[in-house]
Structures are given as C-alpha cells and as structure tokens.
Amino acid sequence: MADLMKQSPYGVFLDHCKKGELAYQVSDGKPFFYPRAVAPVTGSDNIEWRVSKGMGTVYSTTVVYTKDQPPHNVALIDIDEGFRMMSRVEEIDPLDVKIGMRVKVKMHPGDEKQPTYPVFTPAGGAK
Amino acid sequence: MSGLKRGSVAVVGAAESDLGQVAPHTSPVDLMAQATMRALDDCGLKLSDIDGIFSAATQVRTAPMTLAEYLRIKPRYFDGTAIGGSSFMTHVAHAQAAIEHGLCEVALIAYGSTQRSVSRAAASPREPNPYENPYRPFMPASAYAMAASRHMHQFGTTREQLAEVAVAARKWALLNPKAWEKEPLTVEQVLKSRMVSYPFTVRDCCLVVDGGGAIILTSAARAKTLKNKPAYVLGVGESLSHANISSMPDLAVSAAAVSGPLAYKMAGLKPSDINMLSLYDAFTITPILFLEDLGFCPKGEGGRFVQNGNIAPGGKLPVNTSGGGLSYCHPGMYGLLVIIEAVRQVRGECDKRQVKNCETAIAHGNGGVLSSQCTVIFGSASTV
Numbered sequence: 001m002a003d004l005m006k007q008s009p010y011g012v013f014l015d016h017c018k019k020g021e022l023a024y025q026v027s028d029g030k031p032f033f034y035p036r037a038v039a040p041v042t043g044s045d046n047i048e049w050r051v052s053k054g055m056g057t058v059y060s061t062t063v064v065y066t067k068d069q070p071p072h073n074v075a076l077i078d079i080d081e082g083f084r085m086m087s088r089v090e091e092i093d094p095l096d097v098k099i100g101m102r103v104k105v106k107m108h109p110g111d112e113k114q115p116t117y118p119v120f121t122p123a124g125g126a127k
Numbered sequence: 128m129s130g131l132k133r134g135s136v137a138v139v140g141a142a143e144s145d146l147g148q149v150a151p152h153t154s155p156v157d158l159m160a161q162a163t164m165r166a167l168d169d170c171g172l173k174l175s176d177i178d179g180i181f182s183a184a185t186q187v188r189t190a191p192m193t194l195a196e197y198l199r200i201k202p203r204y205f206d207g208t209a210i211g212g213s214s215f216m217t218h219v220a221h222a223q224a225a226i227e228h229g230l231c232e233v234a235l236i237a238y239g240s241t242q243r244s245v246s247r248a249a250a251s252p253r254e255p256n257p258y259e260n261p262y263r264p265f266m267p268a269s270a271y272a273m274a275a276s277r278h279m280h281q282f283g284t285t286r287e288q289l290a291e292v293a294v295a296a297r298k299w300a301l302l303n304p305k306a307w308e309k310e311p312l313t314v315e316q317v318l319k320s321r322m323v324s325y326p327f328t329v330r331d332c333c334l335v336v337d338g339g340g341a342i343i344l345t346s347a348a349r350a351k352t353l354k355n356k357p358a359y360v361l362g363v364g365e366s367l368s369h370a371n372i373s374s375m376p377d378l379a380v381s382a383a384a385v386s387g388p389l390a391y392k393m394a395g396l397k398p399s400d401i402n403m404l405s406l407y408d409a410f411t412i413t414p415i416l417f418l419e420d421l422g423f424c425p426k427g428e429g430g431r432f433v434q435n436g437n438i439a440p441g442g443k444l445p446v447n448t449s450g451g452g453l454s455y456c457h458p459g460m461y462g463l464l465v466i467i468e469a470v471r472q473v474r475g476e477c478d479k480r481q482v483k484n485c486e487t488a489i490a491h492g493n494g495g496v497l498s499s500q501c502t503v504i505f506g507s508a509s510t511v
Contacts, residue, residue: 060273
C-alpha cells in the first residue's frame, strides 16, 4: 500500500521529472496515467513505477490565444507505452502541430511557481 | 433509468431569474430565490409547499443548504449533486426517485450565477491539477477545442460547419425576446472573430452572462390539479465518463451515447419520436456530438447534418429554440435553462419560436469537459 505519510504519487512523478524522466505506473500489466495511490478499476496496491522511453503521437491539439502573449499549443499525447497525457509541443509553430505527429519528451525547467514538467518536441514523421 | 416510472412526475412550474448583467452585489442566491418565486407563480404553489430542494452552483458550495436558509424552508429531502452544467438533469432524475419513494412531494430545482458581474475566473476557479495546469489550457474551451480537432480529423468536419451551429442558434435567439444577442450573425463573422482556442473563435463559445432559473416538480397526480400544463418526465438517463479531458476515452464520442439510450428505453421512444431538442451548446462542437450520440444522425455526420440551416428556424429539426448557450444565455452552468426551454416547448408557450405540435422534447445536459452527460425526455399530457 502506498504510504501517503511518506510520499505522494505526484511527488514521485516530480522526482522523476527532476531527473529528466517521464514516469508512469503499471498494475497487473496495465499502464495508467495520471499517477495514483491506488490502481484504477482493480483497486490493487501492487503498482510499479516505470520510466517511459519518451516517444508519443499527438492525439489531439489546440492553440490557445491569450492577451499580450504569443499563442501556445496544448495537446493530448498518446505515449508509446500505452497511456495518454496532456502536454505541449514546442519548437514548432503551434498551428503546425498536427494529429498523428510523432513527438519526443523533454523536460521544461519550470520556474519559481511551477516545478519542472514534461513537454514534447517534434520527432519527425507521423503515425 | 431503470427503476423509475415513465411519466410518474412532471415539471409544473418553470422560470428564469433576471438574465444578462444584473445589478452590482446581486448574489447567486438572490437569483435562485427570484426564479423560485416565478416558478411557483407559474404553477400556483406556495413556498411552504416545497419539501425537496435540489441545487448546485459554482459560487455556492452548499447550494441546497444556503437556498433553504435564504427561503427559510426546511426541506424533508435535499440533493446537491454537482457535476457541472448537467447537474440539473441529474436533479430531475433524483427528484423523480425521491417523489416516487415519498421522500418529498414538491421538489424545487434552482440555480443562479453572477459570473458576468464577478468574472468567470472568480465564479469558477480552476481546481489545482499538476498534470494539466502547467500547459495553460484555456478551460473549458481548450478541452472542447481538442474534441473539435478530433472530429475534424476523423470525419472531415469543417470550421464552417461548426459556425453553422452558432448561426442557427443566433437565428432562434432573434425570435426570443429574452435572448442576450440581438443582432444577426453569419458564418463569415464567426470565422473572422477573435480566435480563442483553435478551431474556436469567440463566436464558437457560449456567452458569459449572469442568470439563473428554477423548476418545480411534483407527482403526476398532483400535477393534474395545478393551473398550468404539466411537462411529464418520460425518461431520464445519466452517465459519468471522466473528469479531466486527458482521461476521456474517445474525444469524438460523448457519454450521451450512454445517457440517451437509457432515457429512450425508459420513455419507450426513439429519436424519430422526438419533436424538438434542447442540447447543451457550450461550444459549437457539442450539438454536433449530441446529435450523433443521441441517434439523430450517424457518428461523424453531425457537421454535415447541421449544414444548410437544418437546425435553424424552418429547418428539418428544431434544436435550441431559445437561442441556446451560444446566443440566449449561458450563466456558467446552463443545464437548468436547457430544461426550461424544453418544458416551454412541450407546453406550447414559445410564441414566435414555438415548434408546431410539440409533444415530446429532449433536454440534454453536458457537464465539465464533456465529462457528465444527462438526458431528460419530456412529454405533454397526450404522451402519458
């Protein structure tokens, strides 16, 4: 059983991010995301942390227009290991991010308010 | 829903509060109370007749309790289920269950919001989510925008087709004196408006206004003794799919595909038996998804279905005759106003926008980011 007095699911995820790793969980052979204290559906406490190879495919995408700031991408990424997460594709015009595009994870350093978090860049090719 | 009886309860009173931009310092509960008295006046019941309170509001965490205090009534039964804009369809289902079991006899469902006056950020602060907030999605628009992107990718739906939904809503709104928007709107204007979250411009997004409403439900037996026509609850269906958009299994299929069939089964009706639709139009993609998922066109055909004014006045299928959340009123959680329009159509109270011979209507609610879907089918006296 996860000991929530000692560490939280997000805390472990963040520790991995700080090492440049995109971490996710597996229980009974099934990957899931976001990280949880209890496996979904089964309720199992037999949960293993794994590190993703960091490759994924854009499942959907939008571009957010905010006053006084350049437009930015928001996307849902299907990670090759079998889970989906929200993220952002960088190093490309946000409107050029397309569904099916292959992408690779990198860590955004964050700032004082926002701890480091995973973003993606185009990896070339499409699915 | 299984376990509930077709036509056992009816909406007997329905009313909006003041809508649009209310006076400074008006509270959401002021709006609930105002709408409550109007809904009671609509059916000839008194405050003291209410023995069940159902309410949810983003600005009032303990809505049933706060409203009970304001009105100084002590309900025998109360329910504050809060699952976003569809909460009130759920309240109809739960009120029906409570009335059938004798837990209450006269149920009030009420809502109020001052989101235009106090700002949307103040009215509906985002919950912390370390897996989404760093990416600064403009919620809820960005979630629905990603559903629209999927629909466009998979089925060839176009921005022009999305815009047709906003144009149809505006045409209906021009027939509704209570609608916020008063000027015509074209597809070109929708496309050229300020971009919010691609592919949505501001005209693909619902209004941000103040407002509220109230409805009164009671047993079919008591409904027959009251002064106005009852709108009988023929069927209800509820479904929870996810909370966050990244956990939605398929962005092109909503859980209306679950709630709809539950409601049809209880009502003993099919889509072709329905005379008008009141569909939660938070964004232009939502009526397209719900037309598909509620069985009015095949999956993927929603964009083509809404073309050529098919859901506008004079079109094939009347949808959102009030003008909808896009052009009539959207006070944060719009579901109660979705219900009120369906009730009015079944009662024949809609004047210039009245659907002829409207005996059945769907009020379909959506909550969160396509997260909760709840369907209510109303029928006139001829259907029970």
